[in-house]
Amino acid sequence: MPFILFPVSRVVVIGGGAAGFFGAITCAEHGVSDVLILEKGPTVLEKVRISGGGRCNVTHACFEPTDLLEGYPRGRTSLLGPFYHWQASQTMEWFESRGVSLKSEQDGRMFPVTDDSQTVIDCLTGAARELGIHCRTRCGVNKVGVGGVDDFRVETTSGEQLKASAILVATGGIRSGAARKPLTDLGHAVEPPVPSLFTFQIKDERLEDLQGVSVANSSVRTGKLAAEGPILITHRGLSGPGILKLSALGARELAKRNYQFGIRVDWTGGRGADAFAAMIMKERRGHGARKVMTRSPLPQFPRRLWERLAT
Ligand SMILES: Cc1cc2nc3c(=O)[nH]c(=O)nc-3n(C[C@H](O)[C@H](O)[C@H](O)COP(=O)(O)OP(=O)(O)OC[C@H]3O[C@@H](n4cnc5c(N)ncnc54)[C@H](O)[C@@H]3O)c2cc1C
Structure with a gap:
């Protein structure tokens, strides 16, 4: 044509x-x-x-x-x-x-x-x-x-x-x-480019020494921006498709915030707080003598990460 x-x-x-x-x-x-x-x-x-x-x-x-x-x-x-x-x-x-x-x-x-x-x-x-x-x-x-x-x-x-x-x-x-x-x-206005598809640098002791650990069913949110996908812990913070997607989706917004922002990570595969609390209660009823941190109620959840989160 x-x-x-x-x-x-x-x-x-x-x-x-x-x-x-x-x-x-x-x-x-x-x-x-x-x-x-x-x-x-x-x-x-x-x-x-x-x-x-x-x-x-x-x-x-x-x-x-x-x-x-x-x-x-x-x-x-x-x-x-x-x-x-x-x-x-x-x-x-x-x-x-x-x-x-x-x-x-x-x-x-x-x-x-x-x-x-x-x-x-x-x-x-x-x-x-x-x-x-x-x-x-x-x-x-x-x-x-x-x-x-x-x-x-x-x-x-x-x-x-x-x-x-x-x-x-x-x-x-x-x-x-x-x-x-x-x-x-030629008189065209050019939108200034900003980085996209980047990993997040995060200082959080719960992530320390867990590089290489990943959770397949995750989602991440900051303000109104949200993305789903596997999240990988690196030696500097977080990466993986979920994080990269959020960085691309929020490329302009995150640049405006000078890359200083908080995030919420849902490691529960979108189950929500109530459903997840119910899973823990079920675990408690079934294995009352066992400490919560010894086993995650989420299937195939990385043990080391669970220990950090449940402490
Ligand atoms: C390491 C790496 C791996 C990648 N792998 C893939 C992949 O596997 N698959 C995929 O789809 N994409 C991949 N990409 C992205 C892909 O290479 C680019 O999106 C694509 O090459 C862009 O093509 P382009 O013609 O728009 O720009 P470019 O390839 O950057 O070409 C633009 C050209 O314009 C020339 N130029 C600039 N200004 C002027 C000027 N004033 N006068 C004359 N010439 C000028 C530059 O020298 C350059 O040669 C990869 C990129 C990188 C860096």
Whole structure:
């Protein structure tokens, strides 16, 4: 489906990463005759090379857009539409149709059957080459200007001035000024990035020396933010999917709180205080002589953690 609404003769793609290559290939396949990728680094697709531990975790075997949303704690409403347009099935088809077979692992992650990210790099660079896309490395973009609807000027780090009828900014993470500049030059406001997917540093004697202990059925809450998932005790505090999910969900809110906040962890698998108290009472009735701290009423609950919590 063509998505560029006016005839575009030359697209300059800023950034030679996965997004830049995919965008460039898509433009060329939709009739743009002159596509040029400008990459400031010495090589293209450098992040793809190291991705997935050198194997490149291309996509995830989850083919239902609403299920896929579960993996994205923020932006649910804005992602649903795009996921109906493009998701894991389309990614698979895209690579399979270019000779790259993917396999899925038990946890759903999908890799090229070669287990080598170079396969993905070769696929992207090969497709670009076949379509006549030009690519320049060590060629950063310093400045972008706009003269009219389809009249963009791009100034490279060597001072060269290039013209384009459309620009695709694919500079990756926008933490660095160079990556943000093409957008701000064009007058776009850029939301300052904040960390996401981080672990929590916590000083609490109940967690001391328990690193490695994890509880599968947990949930964590701070204020109105809440997330469920396994929680892992580390030597610095807490980690695991439940914590990472909360950090992503609350990325902006937690930054506003300067990362100083209290949390409540429910280790009971969502049973609630009353049901849990009833479990303890039952335990007491059944094993009156036994100390509460010697055995958790929760099935498969780590003994050492229970001893700390029940003390
Ligand atoms: C260690 C690691 C492992 C990962 N593993 C996976 C994985 O297995 N699966 C997965 O899906 N994702 C993985 N990711 C994330 C994934 O690599 C990135 O999301 C993806 O590469 C982003 O692609 P991009 O094209 O948006 O940005 P990038 O790959 O960052 O590309 C942007 C490019 O733009 C260039 N650039 C920036 N500013 C300018 C400028 N002014 N002028 C010209 N060029 C410029 C940069 O040099 C860069 O090459 C991993 C990331 C890391 C760090």
